[in-house]
Amino acid sequence: MTERNIRLLLEYDGSTFHGWQRQPNLRTVQGALEAALKVVLRVDDVYVKGSGRTDAGVHAWAQVANVRTDSTTPLERIRRGVNALAGEGVRVVTAEEAPEDFDALGSACGKVYGYRILNRPSPSPLLEGRAWWLRFPMDLDVLKTELATLPATADWSAYRASDCGSPDPVKTLRRAELREERDGCHTLVFEGSGFLKQMVRILVGTAIEVGRGRFAPGSMVEIRNGLDRTAAGQTAPAHGLYMERVLY
């Protein structure tokens, strides 16, 4: 029997999960998908490998995962079956046969994250839990200019969580820009070869300080060069962060 390798494109609302990674007694994206797949594929065990683990509360428009199985269940039945059984908050957008050597994590050559902020005095009922509300005035031109200084291949240790276990803090950030969504609502877009734990959220928390004038323009590269996490800003909350795309 030939083993199949199935590639899944996934969307999820991070607020309904304790992050990506399977955990005993907690509802996670990986756990919900694996539980549904066991039923759909009629197997005792299955492993869903994601392109990366998203933290609790982080959303995904387009996470990618792969699943290896001997099951002959047709793709369309896998997609529908998982969507019927995985419970609220996560859906398989597409399911495709992938080449044997496709690995959602190992084959990825980059990722795009979007971080949505709402910058105005009043909160937004329609973006509740979907954007970080910043009620103080910010200079968005300054923020935009600061983001443009960031792309580089560099050691990003100043922008990673203290418990980040990555062996290599050198990553290439290819793009960092501001995209306007609507009045007061903007997305900070980051594209890179890979990201350290909480890197995007710490970049956002620091960029905000520049935008509001508490850190001087140019601070972000200086902080990066200093390699000191305590010099950077706060970790922006998870609910503004979206995995937008995985590049292969």
Added chain:
Amino acid sequence: MTERNIRLLLEYDGSTFHGWQRQPNLRTVQGALEAALKVVLRVDDVYVKGSGRTDAGVHAWAQVANVRTDSTTPLERIRRGVNALAGEGVRVVTAEEAPEDFDALGSACGKVYGYRILNRPSPSPLLEGRAWWLRFPMDLDVLKTELATLPATADWSAYRASDCGSPDPVKTLRRAELREERDGCHTLVFEGSGFLKQMVRILVGTAIEVGRGRFAPGSMVEIRNGLDRTAAGQTAPAHGLYMERVLY
């Protein structure tokens, strides 16, 4: 004492209300705002006049209303006070002093509505309740071309609810177009001098039939000319509709 005229810019999540208009024993946008304003302005009664009544379930990024009052409560306190007291789902984005003759309904010279559709086989966890999910294939180019035939000053009786009480079914539709939001997610944008009851939702329900090939291209103008509501498509569900802007 001079009467003030206060202009409010409002955002709301339609799913938490039984529409705009005040109703006994039901939570409505107007009702929630008036209840909060009575406390904030310290008055026995107050009337919030909207640019138009949205149906139950319809959202607003930017509804406009005005309130006449003798109260001297500062604008900033009105904005914050209403936001603290109106309950979830509605917020005052801005509160401004308006000229005496400003009337949210009467002064409006046009409106922009957006109707969001999700066109793909799987539903979207992140757009749940925020877009109309259409799982069948559609030709978006055909849909776009059909929308472009619509702008006109015409009798729109074929596209109004049977219980629409408007004395004049002649309205000018200035713009009808498709805006891509992301993969599979599109907004049908309509700008006009005014809209009949459920007009946008019936236009959308009919445009969808053209997009999926059940109505021939050109049908929408033909149906309009026929003045017969029963020839048009279904009324699209409320949860995809957003009041995007009121023009003055």
